[in-house]
Amino acid sequence: MKKPILSLFAPFLLVGCNSEMKIQETAPTVDKVEKIEPAITLSAEVQKLQQAALRGTQGYDIIESLTTEVGPRLGGSPQEAVARQWAVAKFNELGLENVHIEDFTVPKWIRGEERAEIISPFPQELKITALGGSSATPESGIEAEIAYFPTFEDLEKAPMGGLDGKIVFISGRMEKAHDGAGYGPANQKRQLGATEASKRGALAVVIRSVGTDSHRFPHTGQMRYRDNVKPIPIGALSAPDADQLERILSRGETMRLKLTLTPKYGGELPSGNVIGDIIGTEKPEQIILIGGHLDSWDLGTGAVDDGAGIGITAGAVQVLLESGLRPKRTIRLVAFGSEEIGLLGAFAYAKQHKDNLHNHVLASESDFGAGKVYALRTSVQGSARESLMEIQKSLEHLGVKMEAGDTSGGPDIIPLRQQGVPAIRLQQDGYDYFDLHHTPDDTFDKIDPDDVAQNVAAWATMIWMASEADVDFRAKPEEKIGE
Numbered sequence: 001m002k003k004p005i006l007s008l009f010a011p012f013l014l015v016g017c018n019s020e021m022k023i024q025e026t027a028p029t030v031d032k033v034e035k036i037e038p039a040i041t042l043s044a045e046v047q048k049l050q051q052a053a054l055r056g057t058q059g060y061d062i063i064e065s066l067t068t069e070v071g072p073r074l075g076g077s078p079q080e081a082v083a084r085q086w087a088v089a090k091f092n093e094l095g096l097e098n099v100h101i102e103d104f105t106v107p108k109w110i111r112g113e114e115r116a117e118i119i120s121p122f123p124q125e126l127k128i129t130a131l132g133g134s135s136a137t138p139e140s141g142i143e144a145e146i147a148y149f150p151t152f153e154d155l156e157k158a159p160m161g162g163l164d165g166k167i168v169f170i171s172g173r174m175e176k177a178h179d180g181a182g183y184g185p186a187n188q189k190r191q192l193g194a195t196e197a198s199k200r201g202a203l204a205v206v207i208r209s210v211g212t213d214s215h216r217f218p219h220t221g222q223m224r225y226r227d228n229v230k231p232i233p234i235g236a237l238s239a240p241d242a243d244q245l246e247r248i249l250s251r252g253e254t255m256r257l258k259l260t261l262t263p264k265y266g267g268e269l270p271s272g273n274v275i276g277d278i279i280g281t282e283k284p285e286q287i288i289l290i291g292g293h294l295d296s297w298d299l300g301t302g303a304v305d306d307g308a309g310i311g312i313t314a315g316a317v318q319v320l321l322e323s324g325l326r327p328k329r330t331i332r333l334v335a336f337g338s339e340e341i342g343l344l345g346a347f348a349y350a351k352q353h354k355d356n357l358h359n360h361v362l363a364s365e366s367d368f369g370a371g372k373v374y375a376l377r378t379s380v381q382g383s384a385r386e387s388l389m390e391i392q393k394s395l396e397h398l399g400v401k402m403e404a405g406d407t408s409g410g411p412d413i414i415p416l417r418q419q420g421v422p423a424i425r426l427q428q429d430g431y432d433y434f435d436l437h438h439t440p441d442d443t444f445d446k447i448d449p450d451d452v453a454q455n456v457a458a459w460a461t462m463i464w465m466a467s468e469a470d471v472d473f474r475a476k477p478e479e480k481i482g483e
């Protein structure tokens with residue numbers, strides 16, 4: 001599968017016929033690049049990489065290509081298979097070696113019809129989407145009275161039984177935060193809402209979307225039934241529609257809702273990870289693994305989640321290859337499949353490579369949108385940690401601080417972390433990330449080319465310096481698992 005590097009000195013060759021116009025519109029200006037005044041003396045190699053990234057649009061163009069030429073790509077779908085072919089072609093174009101797909105299968109789930117309407121007291125349609133993994137209502141829908149829970153905790157505290165024949169509505173607002181800290185707590189109702197409502201006898205569940213926007217877009221996302229409960233359908237309402245239900249309920253009205261969700265499920269579908277390497281010159285057996293996830297939810301075109309992560313990491317690899325520098329360790333780029341539906345590509349990778357995980361010396365995923373990197377975190381301890389702090393110092397002028405605390409390295413790195421692979425993460429500003437996350441509004445126009453260029457500069461610096469560092473990242477493998 002090895003192909004020659006097509007474009008070492010033609011960074012814009014890869015982006016298609018209208019790229020020049022786009023570059024004029026969006027590329028960071030040279031003025032801006034020259035304002036950089038690093039606090040420490042950067043090596044000539046790092047300077048070269050950072051300048052190339054900050055002046056270029058490598059990551060931005062890759063995100064544009066994926067979201068335009070493939071669009072939505074749900075794990076297991078035919079569109080995800082198209083995305084794999086796109087990734088193979090892109091990785092070969094970049095000049096990666098050993099480019100190939102590693103296949104696995106995933107449970108089938110295909111979105112069907114999705115509708116919700118208030119029957120009484122004030123009949124009207126609502127904006128809803130099924131959560132991934134949800135069971136279906138009958139084709140004709142179900143109609144029932146609403147049982148309202150202001151938060152997921154209120155539902156958890158409710159006695160067993162008592163919700164027979166009801167549609168449960170769980171509201172609860174997610175807090176906006178730069179580091180996405182509000183997501184975990186808000187996500188409880190998405191993950192466990194159907195299980196807890198089913199235990200209490202409910203027919204179905206609607207939740208306020210897990211998100212921080214006030215637009216009329218529902219946020220989808222994966223859920224799972226636990227404790228062998230009867231699977232009941234669950235959907236997410238857009239925030240303004242959840243507000244609407246709360247206003248009606250605050251009038252003391254009894255409300256009846258009609259819900260129609262008809263996803264199809266059962267059986268297995270093909271998925272896969274796409275892999276490519278820059279083989280190291282001195283320690284080729286030692287692998288630094290980076291990447292993003294190739295799949296997206298089906299409502300938008302997966303620009304911030306996770307076209308951005310694919311573009312940022314592949315863009316960094318492109319910058320490194322175009323620089324002519326050759327790393328001592330192997331840099332492996334992975335486009336993981338089926339992340340959204342349960343990190344299934346990540347677990348497949350860990351299984352497939354289980355006999356070689358001891359040679360994975362560092363791993364990291366970009367999967368938190370396209371916002372600027374503001375901090376570096378790592379699970380690495382001891383003397384090797386100091387060499388990673390050198391990376392941070394080389395990024396300080398780009399606004400990157402060192403942050404204490406452990407890291408998983410990103411969602412798809414979790415299974416590797418569990419097997420002792422050291423992790424590093426470039427923490428991104430995700431203040432607006434959950435405005436778009438898993439909605440139809442996750443589209444390419446939301447991507448800021450300057451922010452992507454800053455990410456690519458940080459990633460190119462990180463993979464280069466980590467590949468050169470004369471340390472053992474695994475010297476003190478840790479027991480505890482990140483984040």
Ligand SMILES: [Zn+2]
Pocket residue numbers: 293305306339367
């Ligand atoms: Zn993601």
